Amino acid sequence: DAGITQSPRHKVTETGTPVTLRCHQTENHRYMYWYRQDPGHGLRLIHYSYGVKDTDKGEVSDGYSVSRSKTEDFLLTLESATSSQTSVYFCAIRGLGNTGELFFGEGSRLTVL
Amino acid sequence: QQQVKQSPQSLIVQKGGISIINCAYENTAFDYFPWYQQFPGKGPALLIAIRPDVSEKKEGRFTISFNKSAKQFSLHIMDSQPGDSATYFCAASMGDNNDMRFGAGTRLTVKP
Numbered sequence: 001d002a003g004i005t006q007s008p009r010h011k012v013t014e015t016g017t018p019v020t021l022r023c024h025q026t027e028n029h030r031y032m033y034w035y036r037q038d039p040g041h042g043l044r045l046i047h048y049s050y051g052v053k054d055t056d057k058g059e060v061s062d063g064y065s066v067s068r069s070k071t072e073d074f075l076l077t078l079e080s081a082t083s084s085q086t087s088v089y090f091c092a093i094r095g096l097g098n099t100g101e102l103f104f105g106e107g108s109r110l111t112v113l
Numbered sequence: 114q115q116q117v118k119q120s121p122q123s124l125i126v127q128k129g130g131i132s133i134i135n136c137a138y139e140n141t142a143f144d145y146f147p148w149y150q151q152f153p154g155k156g157p158a159l160l161i162a163i164r165p166d167v168s169e170k171k172e173g174r175f176t177i178s179f180n181k182s183a184k185q186f187s188l189h190i191m192d193s194q195p196g197d198s199a200t201y202f203c204a205a206s207m208g209d210n211n212d213m214r215f216g217a218g219t220r221l222t223v224k225p
Contacts, residue, residue, distance in 0.1 A: 090157070
């Protein structure tokens with residue numbers, strides 16, 4: 001258990017509404033990531049953070065923004081949700097040392113109607 | 114385009130058999146190749162990983178074979194067990210691992 005908590009775990013929302021997903025970690029890791037998982041695509045990186053207020057885009061960042069005001073929290077925001085953003089979202093942290101291992105949370109399932 | 118291509122999409126193996134999942138990559142700058150295992154309702158978890166300076170790595174019943182010239186790597190699960198039934202993802206990254214690219218996943222079912 002890498003001390004990662006995602007909330008909410010399930011959410012149903014309507015097209016055009018804003019949505020924020022939260023990732024909370026308890027182990028003071030520097031690097032945090034948001035991925036989305038879709039059938040046939042595996043996991044794709046949305047955004048990542050390498051420190052407080054330091055973030056960068058990933059492979060599929062359009063339509064998403066992130067914020068990291070505290071080491072332990074990494075927020076993913078969909079400003080105006082669309083049906084194409086229906087997915088399972090995973091937060092991850094990078095382990096210490098040089099192994100590069102990612103530790104994932106249990107996911108947040110988002111349905112946009 | 115997908116930088117890491119994984120096959121097969123699904124695999125059914127009898128208990129005690131060998132499960133083999135294959136991946137191919139395009140970017141020769143990749144230098145870290147992990148395999149993740151995911152059970153339903155859970156996040157992926159690292160199973161085993163390899164760097165390109167070795168051609169094989171074994172951990173218990175799990176082995177990664179790596180072919181740098183062919184840009185391919187594979188996961189072999191020996192003596193497959195029903196508890197191995199899960200979705201497996203290969204991945205590849207370079208440098209600081211901040212942009213790990215995943216394959217599409219293989220759903221493995223091991224029949225008792």
